[in-house]
Amino acid sequence: MLFVIILLLLPLGTHSVPPIVTSDPMGLSVSEGGHITLNCSHNQSDSVFWTDSSGANLPSQLYSSANQLTASYVIQSADRSLNGSTFQCVANVTASTQEFSDVTIQIFFIANSTISLRQSEVRLGETVFLSCETDAWPPASIQWEHSGASLGSANQLSVPVTSLSVAGVYACIATNSEGNVTSSVVVSVTADQSDFLLYRNQSSPVSMECNGTDLSWRMFDTFLSPSALPSGLSLDVTPFTSTLIVPVLDTSLAANYSCYLNSSQVLNSNFQIIIPSELLCNLIGCCLSVVLRY
Numbered sequence: 001m002l003f004v005i006i007l008l009l010l011p012l013g014t015h016s017v018p019p020i021v022t023s024d025p026m027g028l029s030v031s032e033g034g035h036i037t038l039n040c041s042h043n044q045s046d047s048v049f050w051t052d053s054s055g056a057n058l059p060s061q062l063y064s065s066a067n068q069l070t071a072s073y074v075i076q077s078a079d080r081s082l083n084g085s086t087f088q089c090v091a092n093v094t095a096s097t098q099e100f101s102d103v104t105i106q107i108f109f110i111a112n113s114t115i116s117l118r119q120s121e122v123r124l125g126e127t128v129f130l131s132c133e134t135d136a137w138p139p140a141s142i143q144w145e146h147s148g149a150s151l152g153s154a155n156q157l158s159v160p161v162t163s164l165s166v167a168g169v170y171a172c173i174a175t176n177s178e179g180n181v182t183s184s185v186v187v188s189v190t191a192d193q194s195d196f197l198l199y200r201n202q203s204s205p206v207s208m209e210c211n212g213t214d215l216s217w218r219m220f221d222t223f224l225s226p227s228a229l230p231s232g233l234s235l236d237v238t239p240f241t242s243t244l245i246v247p248v249l250d251t252s253l254a255a256n257y258s259c260y261l262n263s264s265q266v267l268n269s270n271f272q273i274i275i276p277s278e279l280l281c282n283l284i285g286c287c288l289s290v291v292l293r294y
Contacts, residue, residue: 028104041069108176113182132157205247
């Protein structure tokens, strides 16, 4: 009986639990530019406060309710530089006892994608090497496109240059929960006389394909109107390509041909068709020297 009385007279133990942390919005995450409030509550402490990863105290708003102390720290206009930052809630239980809770926040964002291109001008038979890096959280998925066609979802892309149609605009589309961003580069393909003769016979026309939208063509410095093309020229237009077809045996059509985007910005390099006069012996059995530059 005496033993029981002694136990009852002893002071209660000081065992406590770590503070409880919640956030608004929930999940300790917020989109870049948004606000996030970190709440820390403890019901056995004299004071509760927040610190950053260096241990410096952060300005907190204190609330008291039903013997529970709550410290709220608000991050205004959250910046991506805070993504992965750790904050600590400290509860002073007694003069010599503290309890801690650590939290790490996530700032969701998608900033940009950057394409690295080993070389912007390649020759037939070579390979185009591209890579796409993104600055985003959560990590963004990648989608490559060329002339409206999907080319894959890996960060790195290699395209064998088997024809002139490989030239044009390559776009990297990066997507995560915050949206998507697109970056693009232009690849040019060059074919000299020996390359080009492998792809045509003597009577074949030259098909010069330009990739993109809102495209236009120039012959020297003159814009080519689709409704008023010089005799012999023809255009094959799709939503993502414009192909100018030139009969190479017509010497009057030997010229510099350029493809433009929005009638002002050069999208691809000049096309050139050069027919040496000394080789214009006749139109049958004649060996033509053709240089095509894309």
